[in-house]
Structures are given as C-alpha cells and as structure tokens.
Amino acid sequence: MILALALTACDSSPQDPASALETLSGPAVERSHDPELVVLGESVYREHCAQCHGDRGQGDPNWRQRDAEGMFPPPPLNGTGHAWHHSKQWLKQMILNGSAPGKGKMPGWRGQLSDREIDAVIEWFQSRWPNPVYAAWYQNQQRNRGLR
Structure with a gap:
C-alpha cells in the first residue's frame, strides 16, 4: 500500500474533483473542490x-x-511532501505565521493575504493531490479530528 501511495503521489496532474475515493476506514469520500477557490x-x-x-x-x-x-528548503505541496499529513487549520496557520524559528525560511503572510486567499491556496494545492494522497489525508482528518 505504501508503494502504491508513493507511486501515485508522483502524478502531479489535477484530479477529477468529483472522484469518489475509498479509504481504509470504509466509506467513499466524494472529492469536491470549489472551482472559484x-x-x-x-x-x-x-x-x-x-x-x-x-x-x-x-x-x-x-x-x-x-x-x-x-534551514529546511520549501517542501512540495503537490502531494509528494508532508503537507497531506496536516489539517487545513494547521496549513492555514503555517501560511499565516511562516516557519518556526530555525526550521525554514517561509515568511508569514498574516496581513498580506486574506483568509479567503489562504483558503484558496490550500484548496488549489489539495486539488492537485493524487486521489490516494487525498484519501489518506481525509482518513487522517477523520482519525485525528483535525487536531494536527
């Protein structure tokens, strides 16, 4: 399963936003991304x-x-990095506040990007994640209830 996830994570093409995904926890996930966002x-x-x-x-x-x-260089956001391990709220806080001191060079975008713009960026890069990566992210969110 890990090999299959790794191999499909290399595909950087956008996914069909209406794709139904099956997770290890059972029910299918209807993948839907707001086209405007x-x-x-x-x-x-x-x-x-x-x-x-x-x-x-x-x-x-x-x-x-x-x-x-x-410092750590900028990670991928296309599903081949670790962004999929984190909730949307965690990702939003990273964008707002930037990298932790001594970890990376990402600036904080607080006061420069609106909440809607930040939500839109997250929506865009998540829309590019391969289906197995998105399904794994969804399952993590269900398991962790968005606390990461």
Whole structure:
C-alpha cells in the first residue's frame, strides 16, 4: 500500500474533483473542490508561493535536508511532501505565521493575504493531490479530528 501511495503521489496532474475515493476506514469520500477557490488559489499561489515551492508545487528536491544555513528548503505541496499529513487549520496557520524559528525560511503572510486567499491556496494545492494522497489525508482528518 505504501508503494502504491508513493507511486501515485508522483502524478502531479489535477484530479477529477468529483472522484469518489475509498479509504481504509470504509466509506467513499466524494472529492469536491470549489472551482472559484481553485482558480483564485492558483492565482495567489503563482504570485506569492511559486517562487519558493515551484510552479507546480513540486518544492525543492532536497526539502528533507537542511541547507547550508541549517534551514529546511520549501517542501512540495503537490502531494509528494508532508503537507497531506496536516489539517487545513494547521496549513492555514503555517501560511499565516511562516516557519518556526530555525526550521525554514517561509515568511508569514498574516496581513498580506486574506483568509479567503489562504483558503484558496490550500484548496488549489489539495486539488492537485493524487486521489490516494487525498484519501489518506481525509482518513487522517477523520482519525485525528483535525487536531494536527
């Protein structure tokens, strides 16, 4: 299963927003992304995020290794990194506040991006996650009730 998830996570094409996904917890998940938010999110992403996270959300190839300054480079947001391990609320807080001191160079976007723009960016990159990654994220959210 891990191998299948890893192999499908390499696909960076957007997924059909109406795809029904099966999770290990049983019921199918109807995958639905607000088209308006996705369009806005792509625009905000391209203007504010792509310079670090890559034009397709691919992140830095060495995102797991500290750089010469001891910081972690920008991770992928396309489903091949660790973003799918976190709730939307956690992702939103990361965007608002930036990286923890000594961890990375991501700036906080508080006061520069609206809540709607931040929600839209998250909606955009989640819409690009392969179905198995989205299903794993959904299952984590059900299990952890969004506390991560």
